Amino acid sequence: MYGLVNKAVKELVIEKFGEESWETICTKANFADGDFLSMTPYPDKLTFDLVASASEVLNIPVEDLLFAFGEYWILYTAEQGYGNMLDLAGDTFPKFLKNLNMLHQRVNSLMPDLKPPSFSVRNEKDNYLELVYNSHRTGLIPMLKGLVSGLGKRFDLTVECTHMIEEEGSHIFAIKW
Numbered sequence: 001m002y003g004l005v006n007k008a009v010k011e012l013v014i015e016k017f018g019e020e021s022w023e024t025i026c027t028k029a030n031f032a033d034g035d036f037l038s039m040t041p042y043p044d045k046l047t048f049d050l051v052a053s054a055s056e057v058l059n060i061p062v063e064d065l066l067f068a069f070g071e072y073w074i075l076y077t078a079e080q081g082y083g084n085m086l087d088l089a090g091d092t093f094p095k096f097l098k099n100l101n102m103l104h105q106r107v108n109s110l111m112p113d114l115k116p117p118s119f120s121v122r123n124e125k126d127n128y129l130e131l132v133y134n135s136h137r138t139g140l141i142p143m144l145k146g147l148v149s150g151l152g153k154r155f156d157l158t159v160e161c162t163h164m165i166e167e168e169g170s171h172i173f174a175i176k177w
């Protein structure tokens with residue numbers, strides 16, 4: 001994944017647990033460098049290793065870390081110069097969810113090696129919709145839930161997001177607000 005993702009993991013750990021924890025996590029993950037270039041792609045394995053090592057060092061389940069990371073990502077990207085892109089993705093929560101592919105297409109124009117997830121929306125009703133999520137990666141469902149929760153906070157909404165089912169490789173989430 002692009003270095004921006006790893007940088008966000010690093011910032012989140014340092015903000016909540018301090019510099020020393022981050023250094024221990026990097027040592028455990030055999031990552032000597034300790035720093036990342038936002039616009040450079042890194043192997044997915046590095047990101048997953050860092051999260052696994054953070055889970056051990058901080059004694060927090062991987063799912064909880066991924067959820068916290070998802071929430072944090074909405075704030076972090078806004079700070080890192082992507083605020084405008086977030087604004088353009090929609091001025092309401094459901095509109096935003098319908099524009100996630102467009103948002104990642106815009107990111108893709110800056111990051112040509114991006115392997116973005118893809119999304120669609122179905123069964124939309126009042127304060128309810130189902131989000132269909134497809135990814136090249138596995139294990140990121142808790143992160144998606146955190147992202148949706150973080151987006152809810154961006155719109156001052158209390159959001160409930162449940163992983164309903166996997167259908168032919170697509171993950172379906174029921175989202176209420």
Ligand code: HEM
Nearest residue numbers: 001002077082085086107114115116117135136137147148
């Ligand atoms: C301006 C805001 C955003 C930026 C700059 C951004 C950028 C990125 C980047 C760089 C990756 C890593 C993929 C790679 O390097 O190949 C990624 C992955 C991902 N993004 Fe976004 N993203 C943004 C907002 C969102 C939002 C709002 C959501 C969903 C609510 C979302 C859902 C995801 C998910 C689930 C992944 C994990 C990758 C996967 O499933 O394969 N992103 N995004």
